Amino acid sequence: SIELWLGDIKAMAGDYEEARKHYGSVEVLADGDKSKAxxxxxxxxxxxxxxxxxxxxxxxxxxxxxxxxxxLQGRVVVLDFWATWCAPCRYAMVGLDELAKENPEVTVLGVTKKFDHGFLPEDAGQMHVKFSRGEVVRDIAPDNYADHLKTFRERSGIGYPFALAKDEEVAGYDINAWPTMYVVDKQGRIAFATVGGNKELLLTKVVARLQKQAETQK
Structure with a gap:
């Protein structure tokens, strides 16, 4: 949708009022079309x-x-809502790890929740492979999910921290697809949101704008 794209462009520039107008136009133009839900x-x-x-x-x-x-107020934060079973999530994490390494003053946090299934990559080399080798894990008990996440972390080679959030905390971000990323500014406000992988360049641009903006406001 051109309106969604225009909204993202305005959000990237920090014009949130105009961004909201474009986002609101998406529903109006969809006019109840279920294929655009x-x-x-x-x-x-x-x-x-x-x-x-x-x-x-x-x-x-x-x-x-x-x-x-x-x-974490006082730092720019990139929130990556992901799941171990989500191949696009795993692929995106490699780029996010690079973003974290190149911007140590930024906090990248991989936020997930408990699922009854998951995936464990064979090794770190499988994280950026579309059809990665590894182990599909089923019937994970809630009490065992933290161990599943620890094993995933060991195998993935990802350096930035993960957070195991409550369902209601994830719901607060209205996640409709995995991965979904949010950028939070130094004042704790949401500055940008995007869905899907291969968005590292967009995220980097938003992070750079927020860092520069914070410097000029000192």
């Missing part, structure tokens, strides 16, 4: 959250000391 859902989530305070996430972290999202 997912597109409308993407636009609705962006429109409701862009420029607003990021919903709190108070989750257990893996790979770093646990923190509430609100405790």
């Amino acid at each position: 997912r597109l409308v859902a993407y636009a609705k989530a962006r429109g409701e959250l862009i420029g607003k305070p990021a919903p709190e996430i108070d989750a257990t972290w893996f790979g770093a000391d646990s923190k509430k999202l609100s405790e």
Whole structure:
């Protein structure tokens, strides 16, 4: 949708009011067309959250000391909502790991929740392969999901921390597809949202704008 794209362009530039107008137009133009339901859902989530305070996430972290999202104010944060079973998520994580390494002043956090199924890559080399080798895991008990996540982390080679959030915390971000990424500015507001993999360049541009904006406001 051109309106969704225009909304993203405005959000990237920090013009949240105009972004919301374009996101709102997506539903109007869809006019009840059920084939466009997912597109409308993407636009609705962006429109409701862009420029607003990021919903709190108070989750257990893996790979770093646990923190509430609100405790990260003063840093730009990239939230990657993902799942171990999601191949596009795993592919995107490689690029996000590079973004984290190149921008140590930015917090990249992989947010997931408990599922009853998952996937464990054979090794780190399988993370950026479309049809990766590994182990499909079924019937994961809720109490065992943290162990599943730890094993995934060991095999994946991903350096940025993961957070195992509650279902209601993930629901606060209106996730309609995996992966979904949000960029949170230094004031704790949502500055950008995108769905799917291969979005590292967009995320990098938004992060750079927010960093520059923070410098000019000092």
